Amino acid sequence: MTLLVSLVVATIFGSGCYLLLKGDLFRVVAGTVLISNAAVLTLIAAGFTRGAAPIRPFPQGSQVSDPLVQALALTALIIGFGVTALLLTVAFRVYASSRTVDLDQLSRMEASREDELEETED
């Protein structure tokens, strides 16, 4: 089980990193979603015990799942959601102002705008 979970975390994390390097801004956002998912899965799997839900009354004779990691995972999920929503909106704003979400094109535009600025300063 340990190995299986680790492999799954590694696959999700690796896919996220790959997406993060893509040229399309929305894929970068998708990459952060996957990385965040990998983190939440790691947290849940890091619980010391696995069993029934930690809700009273507990079923007789069975183990209760570690509630602490669940609380941490909830926090991570919510924060991840907020951050990704913001990222997605920012990506959309970038598109609205420059009509592209291609990173290469964006950095080219940025560079030329900066050169213009420096020229006007001189």
Place this chain on the structure above:
Amino acid sequence: MEPQTRTEPDERAPFVVSDSAARRRDGAGAEAGPLGPFPPAAALAATLAALAFAAILYAWLRGGGSIDLPWAPTLGLRLHFRLDALGALYALLATGIGAAVFLYSGRYLRLHLASDGRPARDERSFYAFMLLFAVSMVGLATAQDLLLLFVFWDLTAIASYFLIGFDRHETASWSGALMALLVTGITAVALLVGSVILFVAHGTFSLPEIIAHARPGTTLTVAAALIAVAGLAKSAQVPFHFWLPNAMVAPTPVSAYLHSAAMVAAGVLLIGRTYPLLAQSQLVLDGMLVVGLASMLTGGLIALTRERLKQVLAYSTVAQYGYMVALYGLGGAAGAVGGAFFVAAHALAKSALFMVSGAVTQASDGEERLGRLGGRWRTMPIVAVAGALAAAALAGLPLTVGFFKDELLFKAALKRGPLVTALVAAGPVLTLAYIGRFWGRIFLGRPRQAPTGPGSPPATLVAPIAVLALLSLAFGLWIAPLESLAGAVGSVSLAGKPAGISLAYYLDARATNLIALGVYALGGLLLATYRHWLPVAQGFARVALRFGPERAYVSSLRQANRLSSALHRVEVRDLRRRVAWVLVPCGVLVAAGLLATPTVGQYAIGKLGVGDAPLAILLALAAAAALAATVPRSQLVLVLVLSASGYSLAAVFALFGAPDVALVAVLVETLFALLFVAVFSLLPDDVLRREQSLSVSHSRRWRDPLVGVVSGFFALAVVWGTLSSPVPSDRRVAERLIDLAPAAHGKDVVTAILSDFRALDTLAEVTVLVIALAGVAGALTRRRSR
């Protein structure tokens, strides 16, 4: 932003009203006509300063007092102020000179703003920062805690930045302001480091306690030297002096206040306040003596050669504070009392002289070169007389307060032998010469150029000058009040020992009188034969300015700028490279952590029973979906695959016995999917199609998957290692939380943790979420309003 190089300020002095501004001045002056009512802001500020002056004087005469409030008790920090003699002297100077300067600013600033074509409301920020400065000075003067001292120290620097850069449309103005801020701000760190060293050694930031416990030694010497460096830089001493002449871009009232009685005085105030510590190290005292003498001679010689009024006064300030630092360096009762006395005497005279220069410039249509003035006593006799008194006080002539400052200087120097005495006496000789030249070339002789402008300054510009000049004279005739105050200040600096210095005129052939006579004779000679000396002094000034520390400042600032632009270029231009700059060092750190952790035999495969089959299938599904997300070119497919992975994980959480997490995950995944689809639906089809058909460059086609695989392996190594080594059961927090949950009236332990045990964390989390969603809402609304 390039710092201005001004090796020869006389040729390109930036603070002068430029020709075009001078021309505007004509028009503005003609329109303004009679000046209108006195600006209420200036009246208010002057009243406040005068009231504060009266309150401080009253409190001091009633025996002082102290305020001691806890600030951060766990750190041993206290808001501890005490109105002792030292505090009283500087607080009285800050408020008294402040009141005079505010009175002077009323008219001056209106004229100044009008000549620059700026609205009168710009004066508000001026008075606000001047008052902030005054308050900071009073706080600095009375603070008894090193950290508190540091806070006020930096507050004065910040206020000074805005005041020097008041003419914000002039490049030179803010480059001068930045220079003052950087030089005094960076050296302020030395004060902080010194304070922390003392804190580590004595366990407190409280100065009286540190002074009571400090014993000579290397630690104390290092801390004292660091504190002295901060003080010397603030007092514009060699080699930090260059910020002061460059700060002359400030409007004249700022210079009359900050650069004669307040900002520069703060340095000597710090030295006086920490003197019981500094004086325990002969090395620090000797260093101060050398720096003081060097500043005295450098400032005096360069002041002889300057053409612009305020430049003469700025270098004179460097030289005069050199006297004070030298006095403290000479040490003993004469030194400690002399330093304090000198501050007061100099502040009165120098403030008046700065105001003289402002009044003359205002009345002469912006002219402020000595070579083009002259014969002004005819048009402004009161200013001429007041200026003469102030100049006499600065030069140390008898019957003025300045006589005693020089007497104390000679008295302290005589104890160190003839060589030091001779060097120290050279300072007043130069002072007599440059200040004589300054006054003579403004007021005597014939006008070297036909005077333009209104000719005589308005009364509210003249009155403060007259008051300060008369005070210089009055204290020269009736020395008792200043003598007793300076004596008390000296005993604060000597850690409570009475100073026992008495001041009076003695008409006999004692050594100090003889030196004074010699100084007058030599100074007069220097002034009379001035033309023959000028090339020598000019040569010195040229060398000092060309190879001086200002050059190092300018070039290091330029280097820093270059470095910053280079970094900016690398960082901003490419998001991917920026991500790499974060990820690669992280990866290296993780790899180092893995190598450093013993992992042999640590990896456990774990049990996987038949009952775990659904869990295993769901996990495999989540992984497969994540992997699949890397493939599709269509955005919609990407979103669907992403959701598949997320929902599978939600089911995994449910099987892990975490229904709360599972429910939230389902909710979050649904919102994600909707949000993605919503954003894609807002984008035009052609953009989506264009993004789908983007070609991937050849190098990236191999590099990106490789990076993904490598980071996947890292994640595997770290996560597997972590999950394989659980902590023994007796150290688990979870069990304690489960037991405590009923006390929080919660059946669901996770809910109890979130809303009770870790409620503050949850509050912060909610705050983050609200901020993020406010950002989302803001970004989307702005689009709609376009």
